[in-house]
Amino acid sequence: MYSLQIVTLFIIVSYIRSHPTQCREPSTLPTLSNDLLTQSVAILPGEEGMILRGLNSVEDTFIDITRQNISNHRNSGLQSCSVQATCQWHFVKNIDPNRKPKTIIEAQCSHSCCRRSESTCCDVNNGPGCTRCQPIYYYVHVLRRTGCDTVSRRYTYENKLEKVVAGCTCIRSPNVLRPILPTMPI
Template identity: 90%
Template sequence: MNVLTYYFKSPIKMILTFLIVTSYIRSHPTVCREPSTLPTLTNDLLTQSVAILPGEEGMILRGLNSVEDSFIDITRQNISNHRNTGPQACSVQSTCQWHFVKNIDPNRKPKTIIEVQCSHSCCRRSESTCCDLNNGPGCTRCQPIYFYVHVLRRTGCDMINRRYTYENKLEKAVAGCTCVRSPNVPRPILPTMPI
């Protein structure tokens, strides 16, 4: 009889071995490096444009749902001291002003994407009907307008080669902000009691 077979006949010894190995793995995390070559980044403009469609047509193409949370680490940093360009002037005159930010994630290629962020939740010149103050029908609010870009997303670590794995994904970014109005839902007519 093999020594290991004899050793593992005891359930207590099996459990102890499992706990020791598990604690060793947790205390010595796998160090992953960047691969020497990355997959080619998809540049399919049709796919990017289809992703903005509402409903199932667009949902099929949205990629971050399948990425493990530990590989999503998006932070946003305001961009300051930028020149007064055409898009910025448009933002200043808009009913929903926005400012530029860097969307940064070390688990993505490219690591930085420039996008915008709505500066206010209320539409300019419509503060009295702002949804933050008045949640009734017809209230208004600033809402982001999205577009989608192809990125290489880190999705795991190849334990044999100790290299990160990447996949082509579509990622949502904000292109601008617009003022939207909640639908005017007619109030139900309540029955009255005869007097």
């Protein structure tokens, strides 16, 4: 009798190891944070912004972001600001099935060089003072799938901040050979 229980237990353990846990969505999700202070602190450089634990604390298996273009004819009103900008952008769908919401609309820079500055573009001329288009980011709270509870076989979710592109701007690299200007004596 005792040996039959051991054999049965061995078979069950072998079956569990050979068949990965199939998870499903939980019946209720955590409340999505709407803390505007946390979102605005995230843009600070250095450690101040790092304390917020964004995607770097999530396993790679739970990050599956793809971007899908949005056709311009439906969004012509949204494009008017971009058309006149030095760095044009277009809108894309940022899609990840491991996140709530699954789809976020964000901007994507259309060019790497600034308009009317092609001769000083960093892609062509990498000298001091060259210019390039740079994304402008903001942060949004999302529910991010972070694991699977093996007992309940339900996915676990956590509040995370994700960086999203709001638009693009033209930046100039620092001029490292800037001359020292004389100062006037007082």
